[in-house]
Amino acid sequence: MTDEFAEAIDLTFKTYSDAGRNDSLRAMQAEGLDVYVPKDNELQLDLDDNGPALERHNMAWELFKRRWPEAERLITPSKSGRGTHVRVLVPGQHYGDTERILFQAILGSDNLREFFNLWRADSGVAPACALVELPIHRTAIQDFGCYPEELL
Numbered sequence: 064m065t066d067e068f069a070e071a072i073d074l075t076f077k078t079y080s081d082a083g084r085n086d087s088l089r090a091m092q093a094e095g096l097d098v099y100v101p102k103d104n105e106l107q108l109d110l111d112d113n114g115p116a117l118e119r120h121n122m123a124w125e126l127f128k129r130r131w132p133e134a135e136r137l138i139t140p141s142k143s144g145r146g147t148h149v150r151v152l153v154p155g156q157h158y159g160d161t162e163r164i165l166f167q168a169i170l171g172s173d174n175l176r177e178f179f180n181l182w183r184a185d186s187g188v189a190p191a192c193a194l195v196e197l198p199i200h201r202t203a204i205q206d207f208g209c210y211p212e213e214l215l
Contacts, residue, residue, distance in 0.1 A: 084183060091195050096142070097204075097211035100190040104156045105209065106163060107194045108149040108172040109141065117147055120171035127170060131156070137207040139200045148194055150209060160184035160191040167192070 088098050101107050110116040128134060137150045151170070158166070161184055168177040184191035193212075196204060201211070 084179075084188065088193060088195070092213075095198060097196045097198055097201055099194045099196060099204070099209055100212045101158075101163060101192050101194075102152070102209065103158060104153050106149075106151040106153075106158070106166050106170065107192055108147075108151070108167050108170055109176050109194065110147040110149065110171055111173050112146055116171055116173075120147075120149060123170045127151075127166075135207075137203065137209075139196065139203065142195060142197055148196065150194075150204070150207060152208060163192060 092098050099107065108120065110120055124136065131153050133155075134151055134153045136152075139148045139150075140146075141148050149170070149172075151166075161181070164177050164180045164184060167180070168174065180192045183189075190212075196211075204210075
């Protein structure tokens with residue numbers, strides 16, 4: 064493993080693992096970003112790009128909808144603009160953290176993100192999952208039935 068790769072892993076671990084995660088979420092809120100913790104019936108996906116990742120998601124979504132035809136989704140640009148955030152609401156479902164993370168991964172969410180979500184869930188760190196959004200998307204997200212958390 065190169066030193067550069069090891070440093071990247073260390074930074075990722077500090078940002079996304081246990082204690083560092085909540086500090087990062089609070090810092091993003093202080094910068095004016097919205098933090099959304101999923102509702103019981105919500106899945107939150109972070110797709111890395113608007114090309115192949117979105118295509119894989121759309122294929123998986125078609126299968127998902129055959130099983131849960133009442134499911135709805137909202138797609139918004141990610142903070143960076145290079146990817147996409149997808150929220151899925153399934154009326155009547157109550158996902159536990161592990162089940163939520165499994166479905167997020169199946170529906171195409173970033174693998175590293177879901178790895179750390181699972182790590183946090185397994186370690187009892189709350190929230191295990193969250194999405195950070197630009198305030199410009201707040202109205203559309205709230206119209207969909209999701210509201211930002213106040214972590215400060």
